[in-house]
Amino acid sequence: MTAATKPSRGTSARRSGSYLALSRSHRYSILFALPLLAGYEALASFLAQPGKPELRNGADAILRAAFTAVAGARGPAIFMAAVILLGLGLIVRDMRQTRAGVRPVVFVGMLAEAAALAAVFGFAIGLTTAKLLGSLHALSMGPLEHTSWATRLMLSLGAGLYEELFFRVILVTGLATGARVVLGLGNRAAGVLAAVVGAFIFSAFHYIGPYGDALQLQSFVFRMLSGLAFSGLYLIRGFGITAWTHALYDSFLLLT
Numbered sequence: 060m061t062a063a064t065k066p067s068r069g070t071s072a073r074r075s076g077s078y079l080a081l082s083r084s085h086r087y088s089i090l091f092a093l094p095l096l097a098g099y100e101a102l103a104s105f106l107a108q109p110g111k112p113e114l115r116n117g118a119d120a121i122l123r124a125a126f127t128a129v130a131g132a133r134g135p136a137i138f139m140a141a142v143i144l145l146g147l148g149l150i151v152r153d154m155r156q157t158r159a160g161v162r163p164v165v166f167v168g169m170l171a172e173a174a175a176l177a178a179v180f181g182f183a184i185g186l187t188t189a190k191l192l193g194s195l196h197a198l199s200m201g202p203l204e205h206t207s208w209a210t211r212l213m214l215s216l217g218a219g220l221y222e223e224l225f226f227r228v229i230l231v232t233g234l235a236t237g238a239r240v241v242l243g244l245g246n247r248a249a250g251v252l253a254a255v256v257g258a259f260i261f262s263a264f265h266y267i268g269p270y271g272d273a274l275q276l277q278s279f280v281f282r283m284l285s286g287l288a289f290s291g292l293y294l295i296r297g298f299g300i301t302a303w304t305h306a307l308y309d310s311f312l313l314l315t
Contacts, residue, residue: 082169085153086161088299089146091169095220095306096142102213114210116217117264118225142224172296173303180288180308188281211313219306222261226286227293227301231257250294258286 081087099116107113115123126141127134154160234253238244244252262282266274285308293301 078165078168081162081165082172082300083297084157085149086157086159087165087169088297089150090161091166091299092220092302093146095216095302099213099216099220100139102209102216106207106210106213114214116214116221117267118221119217122221122225169300170303173300174307176292176300176304177307177311180285180304181311184281184284184288187284188277212310215309215313216306218309219302219304223289223293223298223302223305226257226261226264227290228298230260231290231293254287254290254294257290258283261286261289 082091099119103113103115123135123138125134126138130137231253234256235246235249238249238252239246242249242252262279262285265282266272266279272278289301289305292304
């Protein structure tokens with residue numbers, strides 16, 4: 060590469076300081092997701108009733124159960140501490156590496172982007188499902204149809220946070236790694252396979268347990284397409300944008 064075509068340090072710095080780059084970084088992405096965690100936990104505590112099982116997002120329940128199986132009754136507390144400490148550790152490392160703080164205006168842009176993406180996803184996925192299956196009737200919420208708006212909002216926030224953590228960060232990443240190591244696939248093929256398999260599991264997950272929906276082809280396809288969309292968004296825009304998009308997307312479906 061000649062000196063005339065080599066990117067200058069100034070150009071690289073501008074790119075790393077662009078909105079798209081900043082919003083993907085750990086310090087912005089994780090901090091942006093923290094209100095989802097705070098809102099979800101606050102609503103879950105407020106809605107908890109003495110003597111009755113606590114209602115939680117399914118992905119959250121799975122992760123808590125895994126920690127409980129290892130650490131017993133202290134498992135949920137250890138799980139929450141692990142989530143917070145890991146997030147803070149990634150933020151601190153990012154800030155040390157970049158020697159940069161945070162600009163509040165970036166969070167405003169991230170919220171606007173997530174809201175716009177949630178609206179686009181809702182329209183595009185619904186339209187695609189209708190084209191594939193001929194019609195799209197209103198999705199049934201099953202047992203959730205008889206819950207309060209506060210419960211639905213809590214579950215929407217939990218879906219954005221914990222379903223993205225479980226299905227995208229852990230599951231899709233793990234499937235892609237397994238496809239590369241076990242099947243010998245390249246990065247792109249492994250990513251596509253992981254996204255498709257992960258979307259199938261993500262959709263099936265919504266029909267399990269006492270609050271699961273009745274299995275229907277339309278809703279299954281709708282949720283599988285949602286899983287594919289969120290997987291692609293996670294790879295392109297990172298965790299924070301994807302978590303908020305998912306939370307707002309679910310809020311629209313559950314609260315309207």
